[in-house]
Amino acid sequence: MPHYTDDENILVSLSEGDEKAFEELFFIYQPRVVNFLTALTHDREASRDLAQDLFLNLWNDHEKLKNIAHLSSYLFQMARFSAYNYLDRLSVWEKYASEHARNLHVEESEEEALFVKELQEMINQAIEQMTPQRRKVYRMSREEGLSNEEIASRLGISKRTVENHLTAALSVLRKILYLSIVLFLTQIR
Structure with missing residues (x-):
């Protein structure tokens, strides 16, 4: 695997569709993103799924990364939004489940x-x-x-x-x- 010297090189290569750059990005950031998401969601398994979705979306939209100035900030901002969306959906589900549980036979x-x-x-x-x-x-x-x-x-x-x-x-x-x-x-x- 080629070694990219910094985030900027990874970002440029990734935006051009370089799979090796994506692999290195994933290798470097995936554990950190999962830990960050786990701190926000308190759910390790959900955090792994959220991180997986985040990196998949990043790869699918890699052409749009040319305009990103700071890769690390961008990744963690995406992770934060992902965690908040997950928690919003979870709270809606818990609200309905709680109301339903009161009425269960x-x-x-x-x-x-x-x-x-x-x-x-x-x-x-x-x-x-x-x-x-x-x-x-x-x-x-x-x-x-x-x-x-x-x-x-x-x-x-x-x-x-x-x-x-x-x-x-x-x-x-x-x-x-x-x-x-x-x-x-x-x-x-």
């Missing part, structure tokens, strides 16, 4: 059972609509419990590709879950 209602069944069908349908490779990576990770390294080795792809597939798959499933829960909670009011 000991036994699950037929409506809730139907919701769970429909949600599972939506998730299964979303998984089936994934590309074959993404579906395989997702199932190996979530159903077989394999690590990203094990998946990469078995499929003959890079660990980064595995991470990209998982990030994209989980993003779709999170949206389905979030929207389904909000719709369900608004229907039972």
